Amino acid sequence: MSNRREFIVQVSLGGSALVTGQAFAQGAMLAETDPQAVALGYKADTTKVDAKKYPKHAASQLCNNCALYQGKATDAAGGCPLFAGKQVAGKGWCSAWAKKG
Numbered sequence: 001m002s003n004r005r006e007f008i009v010q011v012s013l014g015g016s017a018l019v020t021g022q023a024f025a026q027g028a029m030l031a032e033t034d035p036q037a038v039a040l041g042y043k044a045d046t047t048k049v050d051a052k053k054y055p056k057h058a059a060s061q062l063c064n065n066c067a068l069y070q071g072k073a074t075d076a077a078g079g080c081p082l083f084a085g086k087q088v089a090g091k092g093w094c095s096a097w098a099k100k101g
């Protein structure tokens with residue numbers, strides 16, 4: 001009995017270490033209030049972008065179809081070189097959006 005218990009404890013500890021490691025590797029989600037995000041007009045939801053401020057923005061422009069997006073098009077979030085160490089939302093947008101080639 002006691003061996004079995006120890007095994008379960010080890011497995012759950014191993015599991016949480018794995019989750020933490022993964023979160024660290026991917027980086028935290030970028031906050032819209034981050035100074036760099038504010039400077040680039042970043043919104044986690046492309047439909048919330050200020051149309052007056054960014055007249056060239058279109059709702060079809062998303063981080064996940066931006067040339068700079070480091071995630072896959074299907075990823076909910078991914079890296080962006082403009083926000084090092086952070087994750088941007090796949091459905092997000094910023095004024096540096098560039099059409100994927």
Ligand code: SF4
Binds near residue numbers: 069093
């Ligand atoms: Fe999203 Fe592209 Fe702006 Fe990065 S540069 S935040 S991927 S729109």
